Amino acid sequence: MSFDNLGLEPRLLEAVAAMGYTRPTPIQRDAIPFVLEGRDVVGCAQTGTGKTAAFVLPLMQRVPTKPGGPRALVVTPTRELALQIEGVALEVAKHTKHRVAVVYGGVGYEPQNKALKRGVDVLVATPGRLLDLMERRVADLSNVEILVLDEADRMLDMGFWPQVRKIIAAVPAERQNLLFSATMSTDVMRIVSSTLTEPVRVEVAPSAKPIETIEQRVYPVGTQQKAQLLVHLIKEQGLDRTIVFTRTKHRADRVAKVLRQNGIESAAIHGDRSQSQRQSALDSLKRGRVRVLVATDVVARGIDIDDVSHVVNYDLPNTPEDYVHRIGRTARAGKSGIAVSLLAPEEHEALRDIEVKIGSVLDCHDAAGFDYSQQRIVPNPERTAKRAVRTVFSSSRGRGRRRR
Numbered sequence: 299m300s301f302d303n304l305g306l307e308p309r310l311l312e313a314v315a316a317m318g319y320t321r322p323t324p325i326q327r328d329a330i331p332f333v334l335e336g337r338d339v340v341g342c343a344q345t346g347t348g349k350t351a352a353f354v355l356p357l358m359q360r361v362p363t364k365p366g367g368p369r370a371l372v373v374t375p376t377r378e379l380a381l382q383i384e385g386v387a388l389e390v391a392k393h394t395k396h397r398v399a400v401v402y403g404g405v406g407y408e409p410q411n412k413a414l415k416r417g418v419d420v421l422v423a424t425p426g427r428l429l430d431l432m433e434r435r436v437a438d439l440s441n442v443e444i445l446v447l448d449e450a451d452r453m454l455d456m457g458f459w460p461q462v463r464k465i466i467a468a469v470p471a472e473r474q475n476l477l478f479s480a481t482m483s484t485d486v487m488r489i490v491s492s493t494l495t496e497p498v499r500v501e502v503a504p505s506a507k508p509i510e511t512i513e514q515r516v517y518p519v520g521t522q523q524k525a526q527l528l529v530h531l532i533k534e535q536g537l538d539r540t541i542v543f544t545r546t547k548h549r550a551d552r553v554a555k556v557l558r559q560n561g562i563e564s565a566a567i568h569g570d571r572s573q574s575q576r577q578s579a580l581d582s583l584k585r586g587r588v589r590v591l592v593a594t595d596v597v598a599r600g601i602d603i604d605d606v607s608h609v610v611n612y613d614l615p616n617t618p619e620d621y622v623h624r625i626g627r628t629a630r631a632g633k634s635g636i637a638v639s640l641l642a643p644e645e646h647e648a649l650r651d652i653e654v655k656i657g658s659v660l661d662c663h664d665a666a667g668f669d670y671s672q673q674r675i676v677p678n679p680e681r682t683a684k685r686a687v688r689t690v691f692s693s694s695r696g697r698g699r700r701r702r
C-alpha cells in the first residue's frame with residue numbers, strides 16, 4: 299500500500315514525501331479517501347497512529363486558498379496538540395501555499411490577532427481561546443467548509459464541550475465534519491449523531507488495546523522505594539528519552555527533583571507550567587538536553603516526541619484509558635518501545651483494571667541488583683485478565699477511580 303492510490307494530488311504527494319512518510323498508516327489509508335470524497339468521517343484512533351496527517355492531508359487538498367477564510371477549522375483540546383497539528387499543516391502548506399495559523403490560550407493575543415487579520419485558510423485552535431477571539435470579533439468562522447474535532451473524548455473530559463458547542467453553532471451548517479476520538483463513549487456517540495451527517499466510521503484496531511510493539515513490564519515495589527527504584531532502573535538499564543508519569547503535579551515536581559539530585563537530567567511538565575515552560579521542557583527532551591521528562595496525564599496526549607524509548611508509570615493512572623494513552627507515547631508509528639509500571643501494594647486493584655481493559659496479564663519483574671528493603675507485594679502469577687466477581691468486602695479501593 300502506498301500513498302499513490304489514495305486520491306491525493308501531486309502537490310500533496312510531494313508534501314508526504316518531504317515529511318519522509320513512505321507508506322500510509324491504517325487510519326490514513328482508511329480515512330483519506332473518504333475525506334477527499336467530502337464525506338463526514340468519524341475516526342476512532344489514538345495519538346501515535348498518524349491521525350493528524352489522516353485529516354490534515356485531505357483537508358488541505360479540499361479547501362481553497364482565498365480571502366475570507368478560515369476554510370478549515372481544527373479544534374483540539376491542548377496547546378501541545380494544536381502546535382503539533384499546526385506543524386504538520388505548515389509542512390503541507392509549503393507545497394499547497396495555504397496560510398496556516400494556530401491560536402491557543404496562555405499567551406498574548408496580539409500575534410494571534412495579527413495572524414488572523416493577515417488572512418488564514420487553515421486555523422488550528424483550542425476551544426477557549428478561539429471563543430475569546432470570536433467574541434472579540436477577530437475570528438470569523440462564517441466561511442468554514444471543513445470542521446475537525448480532534449480528540450473529542452478528551453475535550454469532553456476536560457470540560458470544553460460548552461465552548462465547542464458554541465464554536466459548532468458559529469460555523470455554517472453546510473459543512474464537512476471530521477471527528478477523531480481515541481475512545482467512543484456514549485457521550486462521544488451522542489455528539490457524533492447530533493453533529494455529523496451520515497458519517498463513515500474508520501477505526502484503527504480496537505481503541506482500547508495498546509500498540510502491540512510496546513513491551514509492558516511491571517515492577518512491584520514498596521511505596522516508599524519508588525523513587526529509589528526509578529533512579530536504579532534509569533541508571534542500570536540506561537533509560538534514555540524517557541517520559542515518567544505521575545498522578546499529581548506535586549509528585550511530578552518532586553520526582554524531577556529527586557532525579558536531578560541523583561545526577562539524572564530531568565524536567566517536569568504539567569498543567570501548572572506556563573506554555574513557554576512546557577515547550578522548553580519538551581524541546582529539552584527532543585534535543586537530548588534532558589534524559590527524562592516527568593509529566594501528568596493532562597499533558598499526556600499532547601506529547602509528540604520521536605523515539606521515546608521508555609514510558610514509566612511512576613504511579614498507575616486513575617483509569618485504564620489513561621494507561622493506554624500514556625504508553626502510547628512510546629512505540630509511535632510502528633517503532634518499538636518499553637512501558638514500565640512501578641506497582642505499589644495499594645495499586646493492585648488499578649493494575650487489575652488495566653489488565654481487564656487490555657485483555658492480558660502483564661509480566662512482573664525484579665530489578666536486578668536493587669535492594670528491596672521495604673516490603674512489596676507481587677501479584678498472583680496465576681491471575682487472569684478476566685474481572686473477578688467482587689464481594690462486598692473487597693470493594694474498597696486504596697484510591698479513587700473517578701477521574702478529576
Ligand code: AMP
Nearest residue numbers: 319321322323345346347348349350631
Ligand atoms: P499522530 O498520531 O498524528 O500524532 O502521529 C504520530 C507520529 O507518526 C508523528 O510523529 C508522525 O510524524 C508520524 N507519522 C504519521 N504518519 C506517518 C507515516 N505514514 N509514516 C511514518 N510516520 C508517520
